[in-house]
Amino acid sequence: MWRDLRPVGRHPDSGGYRRYAWTGADTDCRAWFRDQATARGMTYECDRNGNQWAWLGDPAAGDAVVTGSHLDSVPDGGAFDGPLGVVSSFAAVDELRARGAAPTRPLAVVNFGDEEGARFGLACVGSRLTSGALTPRDAGRLRDADGVSLPQAMERAGHDPQAIGADPERLARIGAFVELHVEQGRALDLTGDPVGVASAIWPHGRWRFDFHGEANHAGTTRLEDRRDPMLTYANTVLAARKRARLAGALATFGKVAVEPNGVNAIPSLVRGWLDSRAADEATLTALVEAVERAARERGDRDGVGVHVERESFTPVVEFQHALRDRVATLLTGDPDRPAPVLPTGAGHDAGILSAAVPTAMLFVRNPTGVSHSPAENAAEDDCLAGVGALTDVLEGLACR
Structure with missing residues (x-):
């Protein structure tokens, strides 16, 4: 067989x-x-x-x-x-x-x-x-x-x-x-x-994080003029790892989609999916809330909008x-x-x-x-x- x-x-x-x-x-x-x-x-x-x-x-x-x-x-x-x-x-x-x-x-x-x-x-x-x-x-x-x-x-x-x-x-x-x-x-x-x-x-679930920025030219746009959602996304990935470690839980961004997905273009949208798991639901809830909070705080600094949607959850x-x-x-x-x-x-x-x-x-x-x-x-x-x-x-x- x-x-x-x-x-x-x-x-x-x-x-x-x-x-x-x-x-x-x-x-x-x-x-x-x-x-x-x-x-x-x-x-x-x-x-x-x-x-x-x-x-x-x-x-x-x-x-x-x-x-x-x-x-x-x-x-x-x-x-x-x-x-x-x-x-x-x-x-x-x-x-x-x-x-x-x-x-x-x-x-x-x-x-x-x-x-x-x-x-x-x-x-x-x-x-x-x-x-x-x-x-x-x-x-x-x-x-x-x-x-x-x-x-x-x-x-x-x-x-x-x-x-x-x-x-x-x-x-x-x-x-x-x-x-x-x-x-x-x-x-x-x-x-x-x-x-x-x-x-x-x-308990575990999947959450979709949408980071909305502004598409622009990678070679002509000053760094201080950019609204780059990739920066917010990257910071969120690192924040998820740190907070999961502190909580004794798990958090993984394993899938990402980028628009317009051009080598010489600042993205207008980065969409990442968070998979998170913990020994109990209270810990899991607190972890995801902390990751979302970190994403929004960084988004405010980067001029990037953040939208989070839970796609699935299993208690x-x-x-x-x-x-x-x-x-x-x-x-x-x-x-x-x-x-x-x-x-x-x-x-x-x-x-x-x-x-x-x-x-x-x-x-x-x-x-x-x-x-x-x-x-x-x-x-x-x-x-x-x-x-x-x-x-x-x-x-x-x-x-x-």
């Missing part, structure tokens, strides 16, 4: 993946998922929001155990973020059969659509739509860099955008959702454990303790020696679904901690340990 999926959407120059929602690479990934379901005799379906499901047992019976992740990527992302969870889920189904374990509850593997938000700027679109956290109206406002709306992209890919929206009946079928994911950090590498369990997801997710603790115990078989439990600053579909469904997460050790990069990696032995751990969890939840 890993070998077959590896070349899909891989860029020849960067070596990274560009599997953006509702593009050709995404279509190929979705075809791969359907083929995997068919090869195992699983019932395949694509729901109203473009999420793919492969079922063992009756999907309508209720109290199902679901596992899976996503197949899309960030720009030039790594091979493991998302796909490891989907591949491992199908491998766990194979291992359950090899063990002779017969599910007594419906069991499903899922591929959630547009988890990374690389094309339309909002993460976890598939799970947000399903849970009702994203309305069809707001989804219709999402645009990619070429001005293509999410509904237009879905329609071009053969999916009916008129059908999108909350799906409470589907959520009501799920008794538990367990997502396996490569760790996006080095906590497990430092403890020496191949697999761990998530305790919580930090803190505390995974259900009963399911989390049971998963941690299932991994070791010893309630007095559960698997390591650790928090994460990364968002996941499991976090979105946690408001409606009991959810848990498994992490597979990442020796470098690098993620969202072609350098993202996990050792084969650790990946196999992850499959074994997921199989143990599914057997404990669905077969007993």
Whole structure:
């Protein structure tokens, strides 16, 4: 499975993946998922929001155990973020059969659509739509860099955008959702454990900062006569780093757009996107407010207008303790020696679904901690340990 999926959407120059929602690479990934379901005799379906499901047992019976992740990527992302969870889920189904374990509850593997938000700027679109956290109206406002709306992209890919929206009946079928994911950090590498369990997801969000200045000639305009938004933006980037460090939080300007984007022109507009995360919502709120305040203060000095708009926000997710603790115990078989439990600053579909469904997460050790990069990696032995751990969890939840 890993070998077959590896070349899909891989860029020849960067070596990274560009599997953006509702593009050709995404279509190929979705075809791969359907083929995997068919090869195992699983019932395949694509729901109203473009999420793919492969079922063992009756999907309508209720109290199902679901596992899976996503197949899309960030720009030039790594091979493991998302796909490891989907591949491992199908491998766990194979291992359950090899063990002779017969599910007594419906069991499903899922591929959630547009988890990374690389094309339309909002993460976890598939799970947000399903849970009702994203309305069809707001989804219709999402645009990619070429001005293509999410509904237009879905329609071009053969999916009916008129059908999108909350799906409470589907959520009501799920008794538990367990997502396996490569760790996006080095906590497990430092403890020496191949697999761990998530305790919580930090609150996080995305904010768009617009810096409005005045376009002018780079070679004839005196420095003291300029209203250069790039200066305000640069100062804001540095301020975000400093304030995040002082707060024990995270702040990243990872995307920027410049107009008119000419080498010999002072920009008229610089637009930067802030990704910020913290251990609690109060710290996150205070951090973003401090960054915005620093931007406006510098903007006043530079003659630059500053507009800030929150594009997305996910509150803190505390995974259900009963399911989390049971998963941690299932991994070791010893309630007095559960698997390591650790928090994460990364968002996941499991976090979105946690408001409606009991959810848990498994992490597979990442020796470098690098993620969202072609350098993202996990050792084969650790990946196999992850499959074994997921199989143990599914057997404990669905077969007993």
